[in-house]
Amino acid sequence: MRSVQDALYNWLSIKVVCDARPEDTAARETLDLFDGIIKDEHHLTNILVTTDEVMYYVSYTHEGESKKTRFPRELIEVMLNQINQEPDKYCNFPIES
Template sequence: MRLLDSLFYWLQMKLVSEARPDDGAARETVLFFAQILSDDHQLTSFQIESKDELKWYVSYSDKDGAVKTVWFDREAAEMLLHDMGVYTKEDEE
């Protein structure tokens, strides 16, 4: 799986997991993608940096210490939240 795909899926599941803290399957899926990012892509850290009206920003570090930030379309990243009915208007703020 490509790095950007892995980061995107991790972001989607991280958002779901935060919206549904009692959802064990969501937590396990976040950990699954975190393992891929660590093992397959040798990332040492990755986290949500911020969001704005149109984008989610994720930063990550590789084994050499290089830090990079990528962005993902907010609507695409939040699609699972919409599909699950856990997205509310307040989440836009």
């Protein structure tokens, strides 16, 4: 991921899916991937997500500096809405042990 903004956008989009579908193993694996990117590549810490009717707000610390960004809900929730509209296309396949 080139920019912190892009990494946070992808991370938050899949986090919203994961939060809504905790049994979705593919979403969890993808969230883990993006979690690693924002923490290991971009060195973000103290990540906090809040929301209102219109926006998601992400506050975080980067290189010792507190920062905040925001994303429109309609952008972040696109993936979740698509899954909810066509759930048959997004079956969960549990990891076999």
